[in-house]
Amino acid sequence: MTDLPLLSITIFLPAIGALLLLFLKDSMEQLQKMLALIVSALTFIVSLPLYFSFNSNTAAFQFEENYTWISAIGANYHVGIDGISLLMIMLTTFLGPLVVLSAWNAVHKSLKGFLISLLVLETGMLGVFASLDIFLFYIFWEAMLIPMYFVIGIWGGQRRVYAAVKFFIYTMVGSLLMMVAILFAYFYVGEQTGTYSFDYIHLRDFLMPVEIQKWLFLAFGLSFAIKVPMFPFHTWLPDAHVEAPTAGSVILAGVLLKMGTYGFLRFCLPMFPNATFIFAPLISILAVIGILYGAWVAMVQKDVKKLVAYSSVSHLGFVMLGIFSFTHQGMQGGLIQMVNHGLSTGALFLIVGMIYERRHTRMIEDFGGLARQIPIFTTFFMIVTLSSIGLPGLNGFVGEFLVLLGTFQTNVTLAVLATSGVIFAAVYMLWMFKRVMFGPITREENKRLTDLSKREVAVLVPIVVFIVWIGVYAQPFLGKMEKSVDSLLAQLKAKQTALVQPGNEIIGGGE
Amino acid sequence: MNGFEFDWIAIAPFLILSVLGFAVVVLGISFPKMYRGTLGTIVLVGFAVAFLASLQSWDDARLAFGGMITADKFSSAFSCIFILGATLTIGLSINQVEEKYLLYSDYFALVVFATAGMTLMASGTNLLTLFLGLETLSIALYVLAGFRRSNEFALEASFKYFLLGAFASGFLLYGIALIYGITGSTDLTKISAYVSSEGILGSKMFFAGFLLLLVGFGFKISVFPFHLWAPDVYQGAPTPISAFMATGSKAAGFAALMRFMIAMQSTTQSGWQDIIWVIAAATMILGNVIALRQSNVKRMLAYSSIAHAGYILIGVLAGNTIGSSGIIFYLLTYTFMNIGAFGVISYLSTAEHEFITLSDFRGLASSRPFAAIAMAAFMFSLAGIPPLAGFMAKFYLFSAGVKAGYVWLVIIAVVTSMISLYYYLGLVVQMFMRDKEADVAATAPLQPAVMIAISIAMLAILILGIFPSRWVSLFQDLARSLM
Amino acid sequence: MPIEYYLIVAAILFSIGVLGVLTRRNAIIVFLCIELMLNAVNLTLVAFSNHVQNLDGQVFVFFVMIVAAAEVAVGLALIVAIFRQKETVYVDEINLMKW
Amino acid sequence: MQDYIWLIPFFPLLGFLINGLLGKYLSEKVIGILGSAMVFLSFSTAVVLFFQLTQLDPENRLFINTLYTWMATGSFSADVAFRFDALSAVMVLVVTGVGFLIHVYSIGYMHGDRGFARFFSFLNLFTFAMLLLVLGNNFLIMFLGWEGVGLCSYLLIGFWYENPEYAYAGNKAFIVNRIGDFGFLIGIFMIFGYFGSLNFDTVLSAAGMQPEWVITTICLLLFVGATGKSAQIPLYVWLPDAMAGPTPVSALIHAATMVTAGVYMICRTSAMYVLSEVALSVVAIIGLLTALMAATIAITSKDIKKVLAYSTVSQLGYMFLAAGVGAFATAIFHLMTHAFFKALMFLAAGSVMHALSNETNIDKMGGLKNKIGTTYRTFWVGGLAISGILPFAGFFSKDEILWKAFSSPFGSTVFWAVGTLIAGLTAFYMWRMIYTVFYGESRVDKEVALHIHESPKVMTVPLIVLAALSTVGGLVNIPHYFPMFEHFLDPVFMKYINPAAFEASHGSFGLELTFAAISLVVAFTGIWLAKVMYVQRRELPDKIASSVKGLYTLLFNKYYVDELYDKIIVKPFVKVSDAFFYAFFDVKIIDGIVNGSAKIMDSIAGVLRRSHSGVVQFYALSLVVGAIALFGYLIFG
Secondary structure, three states, X not given: OXXXXXHHHHHHHHHHHHHHHHOOOOOOHHHHHHHXXXXXXXXXXXXXXXXXXXXXXXXXXXXXXXXXXXXHHOEEEEEEEOXXXXXXXXXXXXXXXHHHHHOOOOOOOOHHHHHXXXXXXXXXXXXXXXXXXXXXXXHHHHHOHHHHHHHHHHHOOOOHHHHXXXXXXXXXXXXXXXXXXXHHHHHXXXXXXXXXXXXXXXXXXXXXXXXXXXXXXXXXXXXXXXXXXXXXXXXXXXXXXXXXXHHHHHHHHHHHHHHHHHHHHXXXXXXXXXXXXXXXXXXXXXXXXXXXXXXXXXXXXXXXXXXXXXXXXXXXXXXXXXXXXXXXXXXXXXXXXXXXXXHHHHHHHHHHXXXXXXXXXXXXXXXXXXXXXXXXXXXXXXXXXXXXOOOOOOHHHHHHHHHHHHHHHHOHHHHHHHHHXXXXXXXXXXXXXXXXXXXXXXXXXXXXXXXXXHHHHHHHXXXXXXXHXXXXXXXXXXXXXXXXXXHHHHHHHHHHHHXXXXXXXXXXXXX | OOOOOOOHHHHHHHHHHHHHHHHHHHHHHHOOOOOHHHHHHHHHHHHHHHXXXXXXXXXXXXXXXXXXEEEOHHHHHHHHHHHHHHHHHHHHHHHHHHHHOOOHHHHHHHHHHHHHHHHHHHHEOXXXXXXXXXXXXXXXXXXXXXXXXXXXXXXXXXXXXXXXXXHHHHHHHHHHHHXXXXXXXXXXXXXXXXXXXXXXXXXXXXXXXXXXXHHHHHHHOOOOOOOOHHHHXXXXXXXXXXXXXXXXXXXXXXXXXXXXXXXXXXXXXXXXXXXXXXXXXXXXXXXXXXXXXXXXXXXXXXXXXXXXXXXXXXXXXXOOHHHHHHHHHHHHHHHHHHHHHHHHHHHHOOOOOOOOEHHHHOOHHHHOHHHHHHHHHHHHHHHOOXXXXXXXXXXXXXXXXXHOXXXXXXXXXXXXXXXXXXXXXXXXXXXXXXXXXXOOOOOOOOXXXXXXXXXXXXXXXXXXXXXXXXXXXXXXXXXXXXX | OOHHHHHHHHHHXXXXXXXXXXXXXXXXXHXXXXXXXXXXXXXXXXXXXXXXXXXXXXXHHHHHHHHHHXXXXXXXXXXXXXXXXXXXXXXXXXXXXXX | OHHHOOHHHHHHHHHHHHHHHHXXXXXXXXXXXXXXXXXXHHHHHHHHHHHHHHHXXXXXOEEEEEEEEEEEEOOEEEEEEEEEEHHHHHHHHHHHHHHHHHHHHHHHHOOOOOOHHHHHHHHHHHHHHHHHHHHEOEHHHHHHHHHHHHHHHHHHHOOOOOOHHHHHHHHHHHHHHXXXXXXXXXXXXXXXXXXXXXXXXXXXHHHHHOOHHHHHHHHHHHHHHHHHHOOOOOOOOHHHHHHHOOHHHHHHHHHHOHHHHHHHHHXXXXXXXXXXXXXXXXXXXXXXXXXXXXXXXXXXXXXXXHHHHHHHHHXXXXXXXXXXXXXXXXXXXXHHHHHHHHHHHHHHHHHHHHHOOOOOEHHHOXXXXXXXXXXXXXXXXXXXXXXXXXXXXXXXXXXXXXXXXXXXXXXXXXXXXXXXXXXXXXXXXXXXXXHHHHOOOOXXXXXXXXXXXXXXXXXXXXXXXHHHHHHHHHHHOEOOOEOHHHHHHHHHHHOOOOHHHHOOOOOOHHHHXXXXXXXXXXXXXXXXXXXXXXXXXXXXXXXXXXXOHHHHHHHHOHHHHHHHHHHHHHHHHHHHHHHHHHHHHHHHHHHHHHXXXXXXXXXXXXXXXXXXXXXXXXXXXXXXXXXXHHHHHHHHO
């Protein structure tokens, strides 16, 4: 393995790109776009070795880097990836250049600021997925809000300010409580072990009493649940999605939401295993409600973007359900579903964005019969739609199937209810598709639509490739995460039994 | 204290600043046409010397006036913060003074005297020196607040500040008198010894004195229910002075409070914690909630500054190493971000039009991007969003609260921080997400000195936010030396 | 005489001062009431000084007086400036800034 | 050789990719030939494999071709693996054989359509998916194909998407199928839950070891899937609407292949079904009811394709009846013969429509017998075959079903009686249509009449081939004398079960012959009645209709099932989602709380800010009150 700090390079490359952008004049728009594209593409390329030289046979963290940062409080710059974060990182770097490309002609004011926001956002997201120090994680977690806030608030639609502020405050509600919880865990573990450190592994390997776990789980969980977003904390999402510019929606759906589910996997489960088991039924029920509720509400939306936004609620419900099934299938399914949702919903937003750029409307009733006018667009839209409704052979199915399979092993009722979500997904997506694409063209404007440009095709093709790839051959992706999930489940089991033994209230774990 | 110890270095910062102040007055009178830049430079050089002088006592504590003044790590750190704040204030003022007020030499001199008062407060270990520092500071600020003599608002601000300040001084003095009556001394060391043996509740009269002192300090740091003056005064005072009051003066108040509280603490932990708890909670809530409805940015910042005082009280309450070092780190950070925020207002204001309403800020991002970005950075920092220093400071301070077991208070702090987001973001919204209205008054031309001050503040909140390690360690050393 | 007598007188004076500040409209009278409070404190200090048998209290009184003098200078100047501007010294009429 | 099974589905996939991606650059000719050739290649591969299979002992007739692991986590693993045994062989041959003919036919039928390339790529994709379905070696691959064919069905029903009704029909098909798939999926979960695997062999061989309720539940869940795909009660409603698609699609997907997937699935998992009498009875009864219901609806329908569609539903009901009484080989046999004659009839109907400018109303036809002779003759063959006239294919398969319905240990006299009645109805409605379309006066619109013409060779040749198959296809399985088909399939069905259970419990050869005779008589009666009513005394139908007006209206409106579903399920569901979940709960409650808390904060701020009254004495008062409060604490605290 190479000695280069590959992970850090991947994380900070976009930020460096953003810094470079600062020095370009406002008028050099073409150059700015090229630079942003190159930087994000480069980030993807740099991240490829992470994937290819990732060792799938171990659950240990790889590409670790650990430097002292704030010694006084025991916070380190500690990054590393395992099977759980690997795919998230790859998804982020993969979507990076596509997002830049998608914004090529869509941004009409202060392009530079927009590109800088995108790149900084990318650094923030990568940092979240790579951090192995909770303090560092928290910094990235929150820091990433700022660029997203600007992306929505400056380059968004009509009600962008409302959406941006709602997004920001909603998310902060959770994360500030998480901050208190982090502090509490830090001091508690510090007192018990004598080592005050924010290091993830240090905190994870210490088993706290159940009572404390419960509170901390709730604080962490709320923050993650809002980000996911789980029913009933989801109402920021439709607003944010609808108002955000295309690139923003793609990142939001593609990566940002995953940070919530990732948080559960990375922190809530291993750090508070007993609380996890206590709250699992509640969360599973909420997840199922989310699946169905999201689908039902999506069905009656008049705005395509809003529809897709609610569909995210539904899809992320599957992820949560899978994670909290505590089975291999459920967890791996949930993880792969995270990737899938990133790809297919990301693509859906791209597609909606493309049509919006042409027609400046997203209302379903303004369309109809587009299929005849723009066949290439239709093809992509169709594939992505099918992926979104979980058609076997495309990626969505693999995730949903495994999640449901896993859930079924632990809770039949919930699994059955969740499975019915598969029906509703078809209902709302296909109904929307029919109203937008099929039938006769009713509006004059729609007769002048132009089909996708080469650039737009170039944005969509890579996504479609992965949609099909994961759909027909998911094993390479599942294989990467298998060991990590194994070890997570083993930890959960071990910790659960450790506390159950009487007279053994607090057990410090060895590293 | 045995004998009459006297170390010149201990009072060097105070002496240097006092001499500087007189020098500025004399220079102003002697050379009425002296270029204000030159005078500003002289002041800044003086500050630099005072800064270095106050660093001298970092490594070992020095006494002066028989222990009435102690120069130690604590006073050294605080003096540095004061001088930094004052330096930035001067930076903000250079152009302002030129345009608006002819008496710049008096203005500078008053700032210098106020700073001198602050250093005295930080190094005073006798209630007498604390009182003197406080009054030196206050009287200078009364005048500075009303420096725009032709402006009704400024006069009103000055008047209110003066009246209430004097009123509060009365309470403070009465408290000092009662404590003196019980302990027979105004020396903090002796008072501390009394508290150690008798306990703070040992005598009701002593406790009454303690409470009256709290009233006095509470007024200075503007916490509930002694906070009502702050918004009016900040609104009316010249913007740089508002910044100076919100940072330097508040920091000085906390310095004195900390000295005092540490003396009170060497006993059983009972009696005053509940009071501070309630005051802190109410201050955070009131400050943040009322700020929601402000359309005047200066006034909004005033409420925000009240709320921040509430946060800092968590550190006082925690009373542990992290708490003390947290307060100092917080005050340092707060000095930068708050002066920065006021600085942006100052940067944009002209003699005719003070740039203070929310609608003034509409669409600023396109017309004055530097100002808008700086203001946004300060707002995010005040709101406590990483990676800016405001977050680090808050995190550190809250951690002290959690460590000391005040989890619920920290949760209140966190919830009110959430509320505060709304108004901090509100300003960002105006600047970045709204388009400029047609008939908005023009902004001021570029003011290099102000710009430099703002840039320094921005840089500082970035560095303190991303690489706080060194500072946190330093302040922890400091706090350990206090305990 | 027992020290309590002095203290009670001082407390009464202080309270009168406080009440005066709270109730009088004329800024000058309000200001004088503050002076009354300070002098009540001075009385207390002197009494205590005698009681605890050291001079710290009496020294303190001198400083209080100096500070009070400085405040008088600033305060009266302010009141004059305000009177020039608004032609009133009634404190309840000086309320441009609120809420 | 078994390593090449993957070629069978691969060829159509290739065709799909080429036509789909490059279609717009290719000429119709190339597209058509390419599309058909790919299916033919599959067919050839299948034939080769078939003969190789027959070389083996009957017990060992199984090729498995594992390509790679699709997904594996924990103890779960699913391979992309194909299975070529007797059952798959029959299915593959039917799918590719009939499919090939329909592809060829489509070259003519779709000529000039702007979506020509799209059409062929979809047809190829369908063939690919169908082949996955029948070749899959585990439930998951089967499900992959299962949903894949559903997708193609959706795409092809809505092929002329500019007509909103067609697009709607496509949606309906997909969604109704999804409801079925819901059952199927849960069935799969349950299978994995109890068997720990989804491989056919692993699951079926262990079926006997599970408690009966598990088996019954699994079977019923799978059957829910089957009712969707194979258009059985209560999920049959999509199939008649599916006739919106181009006629070759109806022939291939909605008659010959896809809709039979349910039957195939039950046969594939027969080892489980035979363990559950409940499940079998449900299958049989649903099949029978569906057959009856669809047949009665078909009597009144006026749309040539809808008649055929209901006929398909009805015939599928037969197959389920067969499967439900444990006569799996018979079900597959009927599946095959049905594929021949129903594909034939659809294509012939397509040819009629082709001649009449896409007219589908049989009231606007008539007297076409001589104008489109080839079409007529082939249609005629199909009519006889479906009516079960000796020696056409339908006779053997249908008769076998009726006999098994009676004689099987799971059968009963009622099954037989109703089945025979349906046979009569089938003959009647089918010949009603044939007589109305081809005989009597021409009722064709004048303009249309000018253009009546026989279809080109590329369409008629497939018709002739299919007609031939419909004629002789039944001969592969003549009970007692030449039961080759059954013998070929039985090893598959008997592999994991005790054959003794399937010994006919009652009945004799003599009885069987009697039953055959009865059904022949019934069929002829049906045809005769049709002739009387629609050729000789054309006023009779109207009279009868008005004499039983209520019944007629009920039948004509298809028992109002669509309306019922719309009223009690679809509409309320949308309404509740919109008015309650979205407009009320999401907007009013959740967002109400979110925005409300902001508003409340704001009003609290509005109140609290009043404390800053501006009067300095008030501030002083607050200070004093604060001090007093502190003293209060001192005194009382």
